[in-house]
Amino acid sequence: MTLGRKLGILVVCGVPAIIGGGIVYHFFQGYTPVVIYEILLGFFALGLISR
Numbered sequence: 001m002t003l004g005r006k007l008g009i010l011v012v013c014g015v016p017a018i019i020g021g022g023i024v025y026h027f028f029q030g031y032t033p034v035v036i037y038e039i040l041l042g043f044f045a046l047g048l049i050s051r
Helices: 003-028 031-049
Strands: none
Touching: 003 031
16 A cells, blocks of 8 residues: 555545544543543554554
8 A cells, every 4th residue: 555545545534533423522522432432543544554
């Protein structure tokens, strides 16, 4: 996998991190679930680019 493709995957995963973080905060009214969501999304993104 090329470097450009890896960076593209990280950018595409950045959009759900920003918008999804706001949605999670709206439903749970706290930052702890947002941090958990961001960590899980980070593991998913790293799993995609490590292949």
